[in-house]
Amino acid sequence: MKHFTVDQHEHVQVWTISNPPMNYMTAPMSQELLELVGRAENDANTRAIILTGGVEGKFITHYSVDELAAMAADPAACAQIFPVASAGFHRMLDRIMLMPKAVIAAINGDCMGGGYELALACDFRLAADGPYQIGLPEAVLGILPGGGGTQRLPRLIGRGGRSRCCYSATSIIRATPRKWEWSTARSHPTSLCRLRWIGRRRSPAARRARLRQSSVRCT
Numbered sequence: 001m002k003h004f005t006v007d008q009h010e011h012v013q014v015w016t017i018s019n020p021p022m023n024y025m026t027a028p029m030s031q032e033l034l035e036l037v038g039r040a041e042n043d044a045n046t047r048a049i050i051l052t053g054g055v056e057g058k059f060i061t062h063y064s065v066d067e068l069a070a071m072a073a074d075p076a077a078c079a080q081i082f083p084v085a086s087a088g089f090h091r092m093l094d095r096i097m098l099m100p101k102a103v104i105a106a107i108n109g110d111c112m113g114g115g116y117e118l119a120l121a122c123d124f125r126l127a128a129d130g131p132y133q134i135g136l137p138e139a140v141l142g143i144l145p146g147g148g149g150t151q152r153l154p155r156l157i158g159r160g161g162r163s164r165c166c167y168s169a170t171s172i173i174r175a176t177p178r179k180w181e182w183s184t185a186r187s188h189p190t191s192l193c194r195l196r197w198i199g200r201r202r203s204p205a206a207r208r209a210r211l212r213q214s215s216v217r218c219t
Contacts (some may be wrong), residue, residue, distance in 0.1 A: 003029045004036060005054065011047040013040060018054035024064040025114040027085050034092045041099055049099075051122065052106035057132055059107045060115025063147070086146060089114070093121040093148055112137050112171060117147035120156070135171030 003026075007014045015036060019029060040046055053059040071078045071085070096103055096118070105111075105119035107127040111134045119125050119134075127134065136145045136153065144150060145166055153165060 001032050001036070003032055006036065008046075011045060012050060013043075013046050013048075014050045014052065016052055016054040017060060020055050022061045023053055023055040023058035023109070023115075024062065024067075025060050025118070026064045026067055027088065030089050030092045034088070034095060037092065037095045037099060040101060041095075046101060048102040048104065050104045050106050051118070053109045055109070057130070058109040059105070059111040060118060061110045062113030062115055062137070065141070089147055093117065097121045107134065110134075113145070114147050117145060117149045117152070120149060120152035133171040135169070136165050137169040137171060139167055139169040 003017060003019050005016045005018065007016070015033075017023060017029070019026065040049055071081050102124070103122040104124045104126060105122040107119060107125060109130070110132045111119055111127075113136060116134060116136055136149045138145050150166060154161070157165070
């Protein structure tokens, strides 16, 4: 894997995203992520997956504008290439959303555009405090979010909030204590590493035994 490193912590995998210097999302990164999802789906030992940024101050800044511009340079070629690339990106996000594992976006830096759409496809979003931005800024370029943000974001903040975010390219600054609904929770940056312990869940038999012990104590 060129853009991802995978670390196993008991039943939790940590996927660290690295595409320096800006950690832009690209088509090759999407393909690598799709391959990782395929492996994890069949890994019975892995119960949860954490996605986090490997470049300081960057989760995924956004999808590579240079890559989009290169495709748009030749309209005839773009008409053939872009639908395939877009379908691949959507397929990757759908696989993450439907994966039978808990998937957590540990947002530790700028998370906009395609990066935020990736976070929205996860089950949980834990954002560290810091002077970075979260949002869908595509309107600045005269386009709308194309990776499912217009569908998944209103499930978190409602249609009105979604419209404000998408039409005005509004982003939030994580250094300010407001609009936490854009993520599932907030955290101190040093706390993100503790997420690996989420996979240390007791087996069903162990949970039943603990419940029986609690019942005995109560009686």
